[in-house]
Amino acid sequence: MVKKHSGMNGQGSRFNRRAVRVEEAQRRVLEAAAGQVVGSELVALHESGGRRLAQTVTASSDWPPFARSGLDGYAVRAADIAEASPEKPAELRVVYEVAAGQVAPAALQAGTAARIMTGAAVPEGADAVVMLEQTAEAMLAYGSRAVLIKRAGAAGQHIAPCGEEFRRGGVLAVPGTLVRPGHVALLGTFGYAEVAVRKRPRIAVFATGSELLAVAAQLAPGRVRDSNSSMVAAMVHQSGAEPLLLGALPDELAAVEAALAEAWESSDIIVTTGGVSVGDYDVMAELIRAFKDGSGVRTKVQLSSLQSAAERPASRLLFDKVAMRPGSPTSAAVIDGKLLFALSGNPGACFVGFELFVRPAIHLLLGVREALPTVVRARLLTAVEKPSPHDRFVRARLVIGENGMLSADPLAFAKSSMMASIAEAEGLVIIPAGSKGAEVGEAVDVILIP
Numbered sequence: 001m002v003k004k005h006s007g008m009n010g011q012g013s014r015f016n017r018r019a020v021r022v023e024e025a026q027r028r029v030l031e032a033a034a035g036q037v038v039g040s041e042l043v044a045l046h047e048s049g050g051r052r053l054a055q056t057v058t059a060s061s062d063w064p065p066f067a068r069s070g071l072d073g074y075a076v077r078a079a080d081i082a083e084a085s086p087e088k089p090a091e092l093r094v095v096y097e098v099a100a101g102q103v104a105p106a107a108l109q110a111g112t113a114a115r116i117m118t119g120a121a122v123p124e125g126a127d128a129v130v131m132l133e134q135t136a137e138a139m140l141a142y143g144s145r146a147v148l149i150k151r152a153g154a155a156g157q158h159i160a161p162c163g164e165e166f167r168r169g170g171v172l173a174v175p176g177t178l179v180r181p182g183h184v185a186l187l188g189t190f191g192y193a194e195v196a197v198r199k200r201p202r203i204a205v206f207a208t209g210s211e212l213l214a215v216a217a218q219l220a221p222g223r224v225r226d227s228n229s230s231m232v233a234a235m236v237h238q239s240g241a242e243p244l245l246l247g248a249l250p251d252e253l254a255a256v257e258a259a260l261a262e263a264w265e266s267s268d269i270i271v272t273t274g275g276v277s278v279g280d281y282d283v284m285a286e287l288i289r290a291f292k293d294g295s296g297v298r299t300k301v302q303l304s305s306l307q308s309a310a311e312r313p314a315s316r317l318l319f320d321k322v323a324m325r326p327g328s329p330t331s332a333a334v335i336d337g338k339l340l341f342a343l344s345g346n347p348g349a350c351f352v353g354f355e356l357f358v359r360p361a362i363h364l365l366l367g368v369r370e371a372l373p374t375v376v377r378a379r380l381l382t383a384v385e386k387p388s389p390h391d392r393f394v395r396a397r398l399v400i401g402e403n404g405m406l407s408a409d410p411l412a413f414a415k416s417s418m419m420a421s422i423a424e425a426e427g428l429v430i431i432p433a434g435s436k437g438a439e440v441g442e443a444v445d446v447i448l449i450p
């Protein structure tokens with residue numbers, strides 16, 4: 001049963017929403033999320049990829065840890081081959097061999113060479129390596145092996161000196177860093193069998209809308225499938241957090257309050273979609289209004305008799321309107337110390353709201369230093385002709401042109417209610433408030449979509 005909410009009496013407060021600028025809304029979110037970094041856990045190195053570091057990683061030794069041959073060939077003393085040429089090769093007695101993993105039995109003396117393999121420790125006394133292809137084997141009169149070196153060489157050639165890449169104690173990565181495959185290689189190199197990473201923040205997600213069907217359901221007249229819950233879950237995952245899906249709820253305040261209480265108990269951040277505009281059944285807007293009035297949202301914490309009012313974590317509205325398109329009704333609050341994002345139901349607005357506000361909040365919980373989206377400059381390939389009283393975020397494909405410059409190509413079917421362009425979008429072109437749009441070739445800021 002759908003209950004009609006605020007009637008004529010509620011109309012005044014329903015429209016009493018003051019839009020804040022996107023930057024201000026983001027500032028409020030980051031401020032509210034500050035200091036809420038989630039705990040850490042140890043994971044096996046091979047499972048650390050894609051996580052956020054919770055520790056500083058330093059080099060546990062110089063690297064390479066010994067002077068290392070870069071080639072298969074011969075380790076020599078450079079002075080012995082300084083004059084070598086095809087006509088007058090240097091002839092050096094081969095005294096021993098060093099395979100990777102071995103250590104030379106003695107220092108290399110003048111007039112001698114050591115057979116050496118790629119990655120093997122260069123013997124003391126040697127200061128150059130000659131590649132095998134530039135040598136020939138020879139036999140000395142008394143039967144011992146020799147090598148003919150047909151090209152002059154210089155000290156240091158084909159040797160990676162000890163500590164060339166890293167010095168012991170050097171900082172390789174700081175907390176908050178996204179562990180990428182290259183970091184895993186470094187961690188392995190320096191003996192980190194386990195790595196301290198941030199726990200995945202738990203993000204409760206539910207959709208509101210009596211028109212919503214489960215994804216598995218058959219379409220029915222007037223109804224649509226709840227695609228936002230799954231889209232948001234995918235974005236949560238991609239942000240390094242764990243989604244907890246609480247399903248699609250009817251537009252009923254009691255149902256939403258119950259879900260909110262459950263979400264509050266089990267998550268670090270709550271994200272809802274739908275019901276935030278001025279419609280009669282926009283239940284999240286009603287809930288936020290009640291919250292704003294101080295009549296409150298009944299989470300379990302507020303109901304708990306164990307906590308005195310003084311002990312309760314703070315609750316406050318961060319914003320209930322943002323000067324942007326799409327997603328102007330996007331709202332956010334702190335409820336008993338926990339962030340709630342009420343994103344628009346329109347899929348395009350839901351997507352943009354997540355990129356602008358939810359992902360940065362998750363980043364802060366993960367200890368990421370640069371929490372806000374990455375912005376690059378690009379040239380517009382097609383004009384955006386809509387005037388913009390508010391900042392407009394236009395879904396676009398990114399193209400690298402023949403001149404090597406990055407261009408942004410705004411996508412068709414990009415209305416807030418449309419989905420076709422979400423799947424294809426690689427960036428959000430920012431058309432600043434107050435402009436008449438943007439022309440072909442104009443340089444614009446573009447938020448990169450991960």
Ligand SMILES: Nc1nc2c(c(=O)[nH]1)N[C@H]1C(S)=C(S)[C@@H](COP(=O)(O)OP(=O)(O)OC[C@H]3O[C@@H](n4cnc5c(N)ncnc54)[C@H](O)[C@@H]3O)O[C@H]1N2
Binds near residue numbers: 207274277416
């Ligand atoms: N009179 C006005 N009407 C509207 C305004 C306004 O300022 N004055 N704002 C418009 C804007 S802008 C947006 S954005 C939408 C916001 O709507 P809500 O956030 O309240 O979302 P709903 O009403 O619940 O749904 C809107 C639309 O999206 C579909 N939807 C909702 N949830 C899902 C879901 N989980 N999966 C897929 N699709 C979903 C829903 O069926 C509706 O079609 O309001 C404008 N109206």
Ligand code: MOO
Binds near residue numbers: 326346348349416417
């Ligand atoms: O905020 Mo709405 O998404 O512009 O249509």
Ligand SMILES: [Mg+2]
Binds near residue numbers: 275277279282345
């Ligand atoms: Mg609505």
